[in-house]
Amino acid sequence: MLYHWYEATHAMLSPYRAMADATKLALNSPVNPFSHMPMAKQMAAGAEMFERATRRYGKPGFELPTALVGGERVAVTEKAVWQRPFCDLVHFQRALPARRRPDPKVLIVAPMSGHYATLLRGTVEAFLPNHEVFITDWLDARRVPLADGRFDLDDYVDYIVSMLHFLGPDTHVMAVCQPAVPVFMAVARMEAEDDPFVPTTLTLMGGPIDTRSNPTAVNKLAEERGTEWFRRNVITTVPFPHPGMLRPVYPGFLQINGFMSMNLDRHVDAHREMFRNLVKGDGDNAQKHRSFYDEYLAVMDLTAEFYLQTIERVFVEHHLPRGTMMHRNERVDPKAIKRVALLTVEGEKDDITGGGQTLAAHGLATSIPEDMRHHHLQAAVGHYGVFNGSRFRADIAPRVMDFMRTHAYRKAQAAKPPAKAPAKDKPSTKPTVLKMIRGGRTADAAKGS
Known part of the structure; x- marks a missing residue:
């Protein structure tokens, strides 16, 4: 029944998640004259945090084109x-x-x-x-x-x-x-x-x-x-x-709960920092948080x-x-x-x-x-x-x-076959240059005697 309760809870929260998403879009809209007010930024940040906390994250892509x-x-x-x-x-x-x-x-x-x-x-x-x-x-x-x-x-x-x-x-x-x-x-x-x-x-x-x-x-x-x-x-x-x-x-939802509970303080601090970045408009750091948790919270x-x-x-x-x-x-x-x-x-x-x-x-x-x-x-x-x-x-x-x-x-x-050993040269019957020189000298000496 555990999985059924999880699915029922996810379905029950769907209208509230949609409402939070709509609230975030409305409060962040550039045509909204109240979008730059501190209270509006906090409400928009809170709405995004709620939507992300109750969302089911699908399988990401490798995105290596x-x-x-x-x-x-x-x-x-x-x-x-x-x-x-x-x-x-x-x-x-x-x-x-x-x-x-x-x-x-x-x-x-x-x-x-x-x-x-x-x-x-x-x-x-x-x-x-x-x-x-x-x-x-x-x-x-x-x-x-x-x-x-x-x-x-x-x-x-x-x-x-x-x-x-x-x-x-x-x-x-x-x-x-x-x-x-x-x-x-x-x-x-x-x-x-x-x-x-x-x-x-x-x-x-x-x-x-x-x-x-x-x-x-x-x-x-x-x-x-x-x-x-x-x-x-x-x-x-x-x-x-x-x-x-x-x-x-x-x-998978039990596995991710186990992972997060091992370092709960770190994850809580990361989400607090995300909220602060959204309020002060630090889009780069907020996007880093989104990218990491979009991957981390996608489970099977x-x-x-x-x-x-x-x-x-x-x-x-x-x-x-x-x-x-x-x-x-x-x-x-x-x-x-x-x-x-x-x-x-x-x-x-x-x-x-x-x-x-x-x-x-x-x-x-x-x-x-x-x-x-x-x-x-x-x-x-x-x-x-x-x-x-x-x-x-x-x-x-x-x-x-x-x-x-x-x-x-x-x-x-x-894996290469062993190289063949070079064949040994047979003793040559032809006289070498050194022998020819020595032989010539010996013959000349004989003639002189």
């Missing part, structure tokens, strides 16, 4: 090149000249944790100039009909393997936050089966490989409550008239089976670091990973994935040669800064790109 490639601005087109009921693989196709050498392929696996893949817009933008970028665009579970079946952690791993087969060899994979675990699992299973389509490099960024290391408030809550508490308290069914009606889900539902399995296996029972993780009745063995170079990235101030949780991947994948692994701890960034923002663009992204290119080159060099 162009990219700067080789000093030239080229058009970028989004195209879904691989599709399944719960995910589209989106390719950012760049209008490049045919003569240009192919750029490395990068599969960015976006988190399936309540937000849309557009949260990684800055990540995609950083890689577009020098890479063929693909990203997982996970679908909102409430929009997937019940007839399309279930989606759990095993299905997630299968999706990743299928995408890597679709993209072919020499692909680089970058998993951001939550997908670090299923992507790590997928690569381990592919290596165990000697799959020729394993990626060249695997980059894990702020992912919960072992949440026993430096547990955060999120990790502690999961362990304290246990899987059954989440099953009883946060799982509900999608109501009519959504296409996924009757599907059991973990609703997760299937109940995927959410509960993740809680149980990753956060409560720690299957991966304990060596008990299974995929389709097959044990996941990270030691099977031998051919894939591994890079892990963490943020010094990450309050979602604590320090050491991603680094733990190196302690599990011990068969990877030492010169094919690297860890980077980025100073002064939190969870979001690991994959977005100025420090990501200046420090993290260049390191990741360099890691990818370095190991792509090494792999290409190792």
Whole structure:
């Protein structure tokens, strides 16, 4: 009934939201003689804050129409090149000249944790100039009909393997936050089966490989409550008239409430500042606030089976670091990973994935040669800064790109057939110049005697 109450409340507030929107427009109208009065500005600001607080935020767009490639601005087109009921693989196709050498392929696996893949817009933008970028665009579970079946952690791993087969060899994979675990699992299973389509490099960024290391408030809550508490308290069914009606889900509106409650003071301060900026007419800062929260408050539902399995296996029972993780009745063995170079990235101030949780991947994948692994701890960034923002663009992204290119080159060099050893010269029967000179001198000396 939880979802039904949420929908009923949203519908009940619709007339008031429309009234607030009309009030804001009227009070901000340049033809309104009262629009410049302090009271009118405060009322308009309050109306906008109410409308935004009660709005349902739709899925944003990536809004990356162009990219700067080789000093030239080229058009970028989004195209879904691989599709399944719960995910589209989106390719950012760049209008490049045919003569240009192919750029490395990068599969960015976006988190399936309540937000849309557009949260990684800055990540995609950083890689577009020098890479063929693909990203997982996970679908909102409430929009997937019940007839399309279930989606759990095993299905997630299968999706990743299928995408890597679709993209072919020499692909680089970058998993951001939550997908670090299923992507790590997928690569381990592919290596165990000697799959020729394993990626060249695997980059894990702020992912919960072992949440026993430096547990955060999120990790502690999961362990304290246990899987059954989440099953009883946060799982509900999608109501009519959504296409996924009757599907059991973990609703996005609960996820965003959880996220915001972790840093409630910061969000309250941000909205107070937004109100002040609206009153004093600071449009630039007000627009920054709108842009951030339009993205942050746009959430999607997760299937109940995927959410509960993740809680149980990753956060409560720690299957991966304990060596008990299974995929389709097959044990996941990270030691099977031998051919894939591994890079892990963490943020010094990450309050979602604590320090050491991603680094733990190196302690599990011990068969990877030492010169094919690297860890980077980025100073002064939190969870979001690991994959977005100025420090990501200046420090993290260049390191990741360099890691990818370095190991792509090494792999290409190792694949070349060994050069043939030069054939040894047979002893020549012809006299050398030195012998001829010496021989001539000897003959002359004989004649003189």
